[in-house]
Amino acid sequence: MYNIVIVEDELIESESLRRIVSQYVDNSVVHEANTGKKAIQLIDQLDQIDMMLVDINIPLPNGNQVIEYLRTKSASTKVIVTTANDDFDIVRSMLNLKVDDYLLKPVKKSTLTDAISKTLEVSDVDIAASRALKQSVGEMIEQCDYHRWHQFLLNALDDACAGTPSGISQRKLLTDILELLHQHLSSLGDKGLPAGKKVTAMIQEISQSGITPGAYFRIMTGLLSIGEDVFDHALKHFSGTMSFIDRARFHIEKNILNNLTLDDIAARSFVSSCYLSRAFKKMTGYGFSNYIAARKLSVAKSLLQFSDLRINTIALELSYQDANYFCRIFKKETGMSPSDFRKIVAPEPVNSQAG
Missing domain, CATH: 3.40.50.2300 (Response regulator)
Known part of the structure; x- marks a missing residue:
């Protein structure tokens, strides 16, 4: 940008x-x-x-x-x-x-x-890439595709942290995405002003200080908060039709760090718990609990790789009250413990990684 x-x-x-x-x-x-x-x-x-x-x-x-x-x-x-x-x-x-x-x-x-x-x-390539990025961000917001947005945004955050020669350009991609969000929020007038200030502060921090392990989780939660502001407004003005499965996925993404229950998501999707459970497995190929576990563990992997949070803290931040249960779920999903995963993806020892 x-x-x-x-x-x-x-x-x-x-x-x-x-x-x-x-x-x-x-x-x-x-x-x-x-x-x-x-x-x-x-x-x-x-x-x-x-x-x-x-x-x-x-x-x-x-x-x-x-x-x-x-x-x-x-x-x-x-x-x-x-x-x-x-x-x-x-x-x-x-x-x-x-x-x-x-x-x-x-x-x-x-x-x-x-x-x-x-x-x-x-170059013409830069211009084409910029237009494609603008179109993609606009489509996700217009279609209320919260699930795709989180995958897209958190991948951009992780790429910006990767210790590769492209790290600086990937960090610019992340700030470009935030600039596009700022433009969108500015178009909302006074309603977009509070979130717009969050975006401005986030751009300044990333541009000036980068994304350190100590700042990673705070930046991640800041991005999630901005996304919640944007998609809450988008949902209120969504002109299309949203199935109850899509509505369930929307609220799962909105509350990804919170304790999520079938009853809560069913109530927000306007269907019974039993019906949502059956339909969710049929439509997505995942059981409801397995789907939530997969989404939370995706966040956990990023935190293990790029943040300096202790494993116990990561479990709590993802609303797992029992760190041992979190470790069992993680090992079942990945085949290794969180500490072993961290050693592989983050070769530099994190001083506070012990659980």
Whole structure:
């Protein structure tokens, strides 16, 4: 996800730039300022600015002064200057500010997209991947597919933690997903504001500090909480039809860390316990209890691999009151004890792993 700032005082030109940027880089968040003062406020407010489009002749402080201020905060932000003056002296005066490109107004669409592609190194593959990600996230929310969402999100979290050369890019994928959630929540107005603040805080933490073993569980539960906010709202406005099996799976995902009983889920699915039990096995191929155990153990495996929680603590967090019972269930499912599993998937000893 890219943070892009447009600094332009001409309304028509600003709208044109925003439309082109939004269409070409649709994994972007576009911020606008029509004065130098507002541009400086954005520089102070945003943790990261990937690219800034600056009109040199904006009201004071002018574009040159805005870029000078930006460089005191960030040396990595890409800068494209726009101006109606074809004056080489202006270009020469900005060389020491590390300006990446210089475009004459009015800026043509093809000229701007070429400049963005060169400056941000955005490829057609990147654009296609971004659009696919946006479509996938939108479909899961629109269809209230909570089960698929949790698998998708927690896989992204685990991939972001993996100690591989792609770890950094996978962490960016996770923050891109969160940026898309933030856009969705922003579209809900005031109703999405509280959850939107959670997302912003989560993006800042992951971007600045990464995902350490000590922070993994807190980040996981934060993501689950955000998902609950998003899907509770989605369910209220779901326009399709949801079978009682899908409704049961929805509430299982919503309460994945809690103690789940057949009676509770049946009540929330508006069917009897006996009927849900029979139909659940027939429709999913899993017995109700086995399905819940499989979902909880999937979370447990991630906690064993990426968090520093003790095994006893993991059992409690998954609402197993008896850690020995948790260990038996885990061994039945995986063929090994939680401690042996942790030794294999997390070779570096976790100081607090003893149960």
